[in-house]
Amino acid sequence: MKKLLIFATGLLLMAISFQVQGQTYKTRDGYVYFNPNKDQDHKDYAAATKEGTGVLRVETADVAFLVQMKTFHFNNALLEEHFNENYLHSDKYPNATYKGKLIGFTKDMLTKDGVYNLTSEGQVTMHGVTKDFKSPVKLTVSGKTATFECEFKIKAEDYKIDIPGIVKPKLADFTPLKANIKFQLN
Amino acid sequence: MKKIIALTIIGCCMLLRVVAQGDLLDEINKEDSAKPQRNFTTATFKATRIINMQSVELTGAGNLQFMITHHFGLLWNKDAGAQNLVQMFGLNAGIAKTYLALDYSFNRWFNVGLAAAGTSNFEGWMRFKLLRQQTGTYNIPVTVDWISTANVNSSKTATLVGEPVWNRYSFMHQLLIARKFSDKFSLQFMPTLVHNNVVPYGVNNSNNVWSLGVGGRYKVSDKKAITFEYARQLNMFDFVIMKNGTIVNYNPNLVSIGYDWDTGGHIFQLFASSTTMSTNIEQLTRNPYNFAKGEFALGFNINRSFGIKKKVKEL
Numbered sequence: 467m468k469k470l471l472i473f474a475t476g477l478l479l480m481a482i483s484f485q486v487q488g489q490t491y492k493t494r495d496g497y498v499y500f501n502p503n504k505d506q507d508h509k510d511y512a513a514a515t516k517e518g519t520g521v522l523r524v525e526t527a528d529v530a531f532l533v534q535m536k537t538f539h540f541n542n543a544l545l546e547e548h549f550n551e552n553y554l555h556s557d558k559y560p561n562a563t564y565k566g567k568l569i570g571f572t573k574d575m576l577t578k579d580g581v582y583n584l585t586s587e588g589q590v591t592m593h594g595v596t597k598d599f600k601s602p603v604k605l606t607v608s609g610k611t612a613t614f615e616c617e618f619k620i621k622a623e624d625y626k627i628d629i630p631g632i633v634k635p636k637l638a639d640f641t642p643l644k645a646n647i648k649f650q651l652n
Numbered sequence: 653m654k655k656i657i658a659l660t661i662i663g664c665c666m667l668l669r670v671v672a673q674g675d676l677l678d679e680i681n682k683e684d685s686a687k688p689q690r691n692f693t694t695a696t697f698k699a700t701r702i703i704n705m706q707s708v709e710l711t712g713a714g715n716l717q718f719m720i721t722h723h724f725g726l727l728w729n730k731d732a733g734a735q736n737l738v739q740m741f742g743l744n745a746g747i748a749k750t751y752l753a754l755d756y757s758f759n760r761w762f763n764v765g766l767a768a769a770g771t772s773n774f775e776g777w778m779r780f781k782l783l784r785q786q787t788g789t790y791n792i793p794v795t796v797d798w799i800s801t802a803n804v805n806s807s808k809t810a811t812l813v814g815e816p817v818w819n820r821y822s823f824m825h826q827l828l829i830a831r832k833f834s835d836k837f838s839l840q841f842m843p844t845l846v847h848n849n850v851v852p853y854g855v856n857n858s859n860n861v862w863s864l865g866v867g868g869r870y871k872v873s874d875k876k877a878i879t880f881e882y883a884r885q886l887n888m889f890d891f892v893i894m895k896n897g898t899i900v901n902y903n904p905n906l907v908s909i910g911y912d913w914d915t916g917g918h919i920f921q922l923f924a925s926s927t928t929m930s931t932n933i934e935q936l937t938r939n940p941y942n943f944a945k946g947e948f949a950l951g952f953n954i955n956r957s958f959g960i961k962k963k964v965k966e967l
Contacts, residue, residue, distance in 0.1 A: 492683055499966055512964045519684040521676060530676040532684050536694070541959030543712015547695050548916070552874040557835060561684070565677050633916055646967050 489524035489573070491612070491649040496520045498533055500643040502622075504636060511637070513540045513549065520647045522612075527571040529586065529614075531564040531647065553627050554593055562592040566599065576651055581606050586616065593625045607651075614647045689788030696785065696795055696832040697840070699919045699955050700755070702867035703881045703908040704927070704935055705842060708795045708830040710763045710781055711755050714961025721751035723770075723930050723951040726941070742949050749930035756960070770930040772807035785832060797828040803933050815850075822848045824933050836871040844883070846937050853895050861937045862886040863904075869912065877912040879921070883936060906935055907943040921953040 496518025517537040535556040550556040566588015601618040619640035697707035711717040725745030739745040755765030761781035783796040830840035842865040865883035885904035910923030926943035941947035
């Protein structure tokens with residue numbers, strides 16, 4: 467009986483360590499780009515960050531992504547200041563986060579090179595507002611890297627981002643964003 | 653017994669699953685905070701000037717900034733009476749000093765500028781950001797800048813004709829120490845040394861003029877702010893004996909209040925200041941106007957910056 471108990475506990479401990487340690491991939495250099503201009507060939511308001519943090523839990527196909535607003539950089543420093551001070555209020559809401567699931571993802575995909583089309587569904591929190599989010603995601607596995615690419619659009623008003631009337635005519639109603647998140651597999 | 657154990661194991665496993673799943677957001681926050689944290693304070697001031705004085709802000713890295721400053725005549729001239737009205741409180745007085753400046757930041761901590769400083773003066777400066785206010789790995793409560801400015805007077809004024817060229821130069825060295833106390837309130841302290849190559853003759857002469865200044869801003873909204881400045885000259889203002897023997901008294905106090913308005917593309921700063929001079933060197937060493945007698949003059953700065961270096965790369 468006691469042996470069984472010890473065995474069971476051992477199994478349990480193994481399960482814990484396996485669950486917690488294994489099958490979670492992390493990255494700290496996720497890339498996000500956006501260009502709010504109406505005419506996408508005009509890139510004077512475009513900004514990008516290369517410092518997003520991402521976590522992928524393989525077993526459950528859970529994903530999460532976090533970007534510090536102040537890591538977004540613009541060509542014009544004044545725009546960057548406006549972005550942080552007037553639009554996103556980055557001191558008050560320092561991060562944008564995404565938490566969701568990868569629909570159609572299986573862990574076998576990471577072991578075989580190829581391109582997979584998935585969908586991600588979850589919630590985006592930005593500027594203190596949480597919204598449901600759904601978008602197609604392209605997963606490219608090549609050797610030891612898994613790259614998730616996602617192009618999506620968001621509406622500034624949905625996140626209570628106030629855009630003054632004088633700027634509005636120059637901006638697209640829906641801001642297109644591109645994310646590129648690479649995980650190193652082990 | 654076996655049943656109990658089996659149940660316990662199942663129970664534990666379920667519990668475990670919950671624990672292991674946890675909240676991914678917590679995990680990602682943990683992961684994010686595991687990065688070296690350096691929370692830099694940004695936008696201590698709106699513009700590179702508070703009012704007359706330079707602020708700790710540099711033009712953004714790779715950005716070229718163009719600034720136009722005007723200092724008009726006195727708001728109210730005591731002797732002029734009704735003439736003040738037709739002079740539109742100095743705006744129409746015919747005395748307006750223009751200061752046109754271009755400055756470029758090579759990176760986050762090094763900035764150079766060139767200016768046509770009015771009345772045939774030219775200025776150039778180098779500015780270094782020595783410390784940035786931040787929390788996280790390092791806890792630094794203030795931002796510190798060093799500015800060195802050279803001014804050359806290229807006018808054909810009588811006192812300078814025939815003198816060596818070097819006598820036309822003066823220099824200003826300034827240490828700017830600023831802290832953003834809150835979203836709205838920032839304060840800056842600025843000890844200044846002005847070195848004039850020309851020494852006025854007299855018993856109390858000195859090439860070096862020292863002053864202490866303090867400036868601040870209070871944001872009334874995201875885009876609008878009230879600013880103020882006070883600078884006090886410490887020497888060389890009482891009974892300065894000029895070369896031709898005349899005795900001059902300057903006023904050691906420089907008082908200004910201003911209003912910052914960020915229009916989106918420009919930063920517009922409107923101010924009233926107890927000087928009509930356009931360069932910091934003149935303002936801090938040769939200002940004749942007394943704020944206590946209500947001798948103020950209107951003026952404005954307009955800034956526009958251009959992103960020269962393209963930093964944003966699309967994958």
